[in-house]
Amino acid sequence: MKKNKILLLAVLLFTGFTCFGQGENIFIDLEFDKDTWISNSENLVIAPNGAGLSGHSPKAMFTSIAIPVAFESAESFITVSFSSRGLGFDSNQIHFSIRSKDNEGWGDWQPIHQSHEVAPHESRFVSQLLFFDVTCGQIQFMVELSAGQKQTPFVKSMSLNIFTPGKEKGTPVKTKQSNNYKNDCYCPLPDFFNRDEWGCPDGEEPSCPSPSYTNVSHLIVHHSATSNTSTNWPGVVLSFWDYHVNTLGWCDIGYNWLVDPDGNLYEGRGGGNNVKGAHFSCANAYTMGVCVIGNFMEDEPTSEAKEGLIRLLSWKCCDKELIASALVYHSPTQLTLPTVCGHRDANESLAPNACPSGTACPGDLFYPLLDEIRAGVDSLMGLPFCGGFAPPANDNCDLAQDLVYSPDCEFVAADVSGATPSGLDAPDCSGYNGFPALEDVWFSFVADTTAMGIKVVPSEMFDPVLALYNNCEGDELACSDMGGGVGNMEYFDYNNFIVGETYFIRVYHYGQLSPLTTNFEICLSNPFLYPYANFEASSTQGQAPLSVDFTDLTENVPTSWNWIFEGGIPETSTDQNPVGIIYEEPGVYDVSLWVSNENGENKLIKEKFVEVDVNGICSPGGVPVKVFPNPTTGKVNITSAEKINTVQFINQYGQVDFRLIKK
Missing domain, CATH: 2.60.40.10 (Immunoglobulins)
Structure with missing residues (x-):
């Protein structure tokens, strides 16, 4: 993604914005080597290297002009962040503040802190990520300078990034353990919202052009140091991506995973399992970074967030055969650290390649709880099947349960609770084809006759899909998914069995989510001769x-x-x-x-x-119609309409069809 920057002119006129995925950005460069951008000041001198102290004045201050904030689709919140260049950026010599204006007027000045995600530098200040209500219409900055013993501070520029995640796209859908993270561990990866679901502009593709991978030995816990409340947590995750990419200049979001206060899990940096992130004071090798969203300097994380974190860390400890409470040497920091540790644990590093850091992350009230988190992980991993349900004995095709033919349909009880995906795509009869089936179980039988019927009667909230195969590789012979929904039986007759041959039956719940009830009954009998509607x-x-x-x-x-x-x-x-x-x-x-x-x-x-x-007409009003592209492909992207007076989408009936337009 590229930045589109807008340089403020003497009279601030701003109407443009840049769209990234769902979100919108306003990028503005303020230059302080002239007073055009300054609304008022005290003891300030303007020089080629920026705004600084006048003469022997011990202190100076200035405020920026008021900066308008105008978005087309802000619904949840607005974020502001910036990077400032200059000299003498010592924490005791320069202070940044911000205030915002809504319909009720200007609010109070609020101090801006240095980002805990980058190392302090004498010539660069990077702000924390600041959140504002959608009613914010203007912002203004104040900069206070103090004389120091080493050098006089100057502020040369500020590069602003004002962002909104845009309109909420509805309830995201959680992803089951995907091939990107698939392993044989008995502690499963919890269901999560993938990158596409929280609105990442690059979707499921990595934002970094060439992701790096690492052999994870340490699991680093962070807090975001942002608000503990929101109505749009996917939008908050998207704002972190935008901050990391468009303010910090990284190629992707820094964290591997994120956990919101409700315990929901979000996929972070793209690339799959063991991709190297950017989160541990320039010592990211051999780590996986998890951000628990919120500020835990004065509040503890919710019990739901801690539970979600424990389950995620249990999966990773199981995946890499780690012990959460063990002390393990971490070579990039040259420190011996617990397997599960906090961001601030890198503060003590003297390694030449580590960034100097004084972060309090993951917060004063969360850091002491890491012992509880480690104990929770170790305890969960010690439970049978990681505290979950044991997979059924017929979870895999090679362990299929024997099913005996009975002319009068003698049912056998079965259950998919705890079953794991077999990796085969859903059968052709399912409207949800093209996706791996989830909690599927298997049955097998030797054909006694050439014609038999197979029936599944599900429990109240189970929506079965029934398929017949002649092997475990997915060579499908017949299937049934009649579309009746939960609680409706599935069945079919098959008239081409070869006597003496072995066949396999697969049963699973329709869709990507687990069924609310998991048990069912199945039988193999004479053909039912039921009518098959078509x-x-x-x-x-x-x-x-x-x-x-x-x-x-x-x-x-x-x-x-x-x-x-x-x-x-x-x-x-x-x-x-x-x-x-x-x-x-x-x-x-x-x-x-x-x-x-x-x-x-x-x-x-x-x-x-x-x-x-509806009836339409070709070439409405006699205006010439151009077919583009020609031949048509069913899709056209218009990236600039500056020279186009009218754009119309006309379907095969000659009508102007606005349903074809996706903005």
Whole structure:
């Protein structure tokens, strides 16, 4: 990501912003080698090397001009950070403050502290990350200078980064342990929000062009030194990425993982397991950095945050065969440190390559609790299956449970609680295909006859998917996912078994989340001869009014039919092959079919099956229409519209379709 900088002019006129992913940035450079940027001052001299003390004055001060803050989509909060260049940046000689203005006027001046994430330097000051309410309309800085024994302080410039995460995109979805972090450890990686879910501009791809990896021996605990409350924790994580990349100048967020006060886990630096971060005073090799979000100088982290941290560290200790409370030599700092330690533990380092640091991270009230965290990790790792449920005996295909054929369907009880992913993609019949199935269990049997039926009856909140294979490599023969949702049985008949051959059955819960109830029953029996609902339509897309004929394709001789036509006239039918269903209003509609015979019933819902559009016209108003790109690819990105008077997206019916535009 590149910065777009804006240099403030004598009369501050600012209307632009830069979008990174979901967020928006305002970048401004203030130069203090002239007084254009200064609103008022005392005992100040302007020189080529910046603003400094006048004559023999022991102190000086100046305030910047008021800086407008204007975003298109600020909803949760606004952050401000900056890097200042100059001379004599000693903590006793220079002090920065900030205030903000909302609808009620200017607030009080607030001191700005040096970032605890970078080493102090006499010619550079990097601010902490500052949070403001979305009602903030202007900000202003005050700089106070004091004479020192070594050199007179000067402030030459300030590079501001004003940021908002933008509009909240809704509730993020947690990720199960992915291939980036997959291992055979009995302590699983907790579910987490991946980089795409918290809005990283680079998504799941690493932001660093060539990530480095390390052999982790120490797990470093941090605090963010920011607010302990928020309504948008994914946005807070995105603001950390922006601060690290666009203010500190790093290639990616520094932390490997983050934990919010609710105990939710967020994937940090891109690159997967053992990627080297930037968080431990220039001594990042052999470490994994975890930031617990909040300021723990005066408050302790929540019990949920500590529990989430313990489970994450337990996974990593298990992954690398570490003992949380052990003392281990860390060569980059040349210190012997506990496996789980705090950022401030690097303060004592005298290693030539380590950054000088005086950080209090992870906070005065959190650092003493690290003994409790270490004990919690060691205790959890000592429990069977890391305090979780033991995987079922038939968790893997090679340990599949024997299933015995019974003509009258004698059910066998089973459960997916504690099951782990087998790594095979979901079967073709599932609407959630293309993704690895999660808590799946396996059954096997030797075919006694060429035709048999397989049925699964789930518990109340279990949505089963049922698949048949002729081996453990995923060669699928048949599957069932009829779309009824939780609590609805799945079944199919298969008529091509080879007597004496071994077959495998796989059962799992639909989707990426764990089921709320995990038990089910399964049987292998004679063919059920249930009807298998299916249908086709004479047309599934067109302009209103659209007339559609439906043809029943149900197998196994159904004797009754019940149709529901969302948005159609009529809305229902009991005909086998309804004709002349009229759709008068534009929209996208579901069609449902319930069928039955003497053996049972079945239903099928085809979602968004019929699409009805309004009448459109080609070349509206006689204005020439240019097809771009030609031939079309279905997608076009417009990055600048300075020379374009009108942009319209016209679908295959000639209508202007604003649904095709994604800003």
